[in-house]
Amino acid sequence: MAMETLLPEELGVRATYALMISCIAPRPIAWVSTLSPEGVPNLAPFSYFNAGGANPPSIVFSPTNFRDGRPKDTLRNVEATGEFVVNIAPYELAQRMNETSADFEYGISEFEQVGLTPLPSRFVKPYRVAESPIQMECRLFQVVRHGTGALAANYVIGEVLCFHVATHLLKEGPIVDNRIADFIGRMGESWYCRATPESMFWLPRP
Numbered sequence: 217m218a219m220e221t222l223l224p225e226e227l228g229v230r231a232t233y234a235l236m237i238s239c240i241a242p243r244p245i246a247w248v249s250t251l252s253p254e255g256v257p258n259l260a261p262f263s264y265f266n267a268g269g270a271n272p273p274s275i276v277f278s279p280t281n282f283r284d285g286r287p288k289d290t291l292r293n294v295e296a297t298g299e300f301v302v303n304i305a306p307y308e309l310a311q312r313m314n315e316t317s318a319d320f321e322y323g324i325s326e327f328e329q330v331g332l333t334p335l336p337s338r339f340v341k342p343y344r345v346a347e348s349p350i351q352m353e354c355r356l357f358q359v360v361r362h363g364t365g366a367l368a369a370n371y372v373i374g375e376v377l378c379f380h381v382a383t384h385l386l387k388e389g390p391i392v393d394n395r396i397a398d399f400i401g402r403m404g405e406s407w408y409c410r411a412t413p414e415s416m417f418w419l420p421r422p
């Protein structure tokens with residue numbers, strides 16, 4: 217097949233971002249709840265997100281710098297408090313998840329703005345999203361910065377202290393029944409995908 221080679225330094229940061237999120241897709245979405253040092257709740261989605269290990273359970277997400285180079289509220293809060301909760305948004309919560317990505321002023325709670333219920337956590341201070349069927353309480357392990365200025369990466373690595381899972385999603389294992397979880401993924405431009413049973417296939421490992 218004919219191929220094109222694209223260089224980030226020729227594309228510039230904005231175009232590199234657009235290309236990158238359309239190449240690496242679909243991506244899971246961490247809906248991250250934090251608290252400011254003053255105790256104001258914050259909630260925002262991050263699709264630069266994945267698991268990294270299970271002993272201990274380890275996850276990473278990256279709040280990049282804003283276009284003007286400022287750190288996002290989530291990063292400020294995580295670095296100040298060392299705690300966060302990763303919530304998972306199924307299709308039903310997609311709209312409200314997206315609304316929490318608006319750049320609200322520091323000190324404004326996204327929970328209130330979009331009508332979500334803050335639920336106290338067991339091991340950390342930030343709230344869980346009561347409407348979310350999967351909530352993971354996390355403690356900060358390390359922040360790894362890569363680059364400076366607009367859209368530079370800040371890899372937030374965290375340890376999952378506990379998993380809260382809605383009973384109706386759990387099956388023996390215990391695992392989450394992916395056939396009924398109605399997960400969504402973020403893709404390029406403003407595309408998302410929805411993991412319906414018809415879109416899944418089963419492939420046992422050799």
Ligand SMILES: Cc1cc2nc3c(=O)[nH]c(=O)nc-3n(C[C@H](O)[C@H](O)[C@H](O)COP(=O)(O)O)c2cc1C
Nearest residue numbers: 260261262263264278279280288289290317318319
């Ligand atoms: C589905 C989705 C995924 C997103 N993923 C990221 C991401 O991985 N990294 C990032 O920096 N911003 C991401 N954003 C944008 C942030 O959510 C947005 O900048 C938000 O205002 C940050 O909030 P905060 O300043 O309260 O931390 C995403 C937005 C949406 C809707």
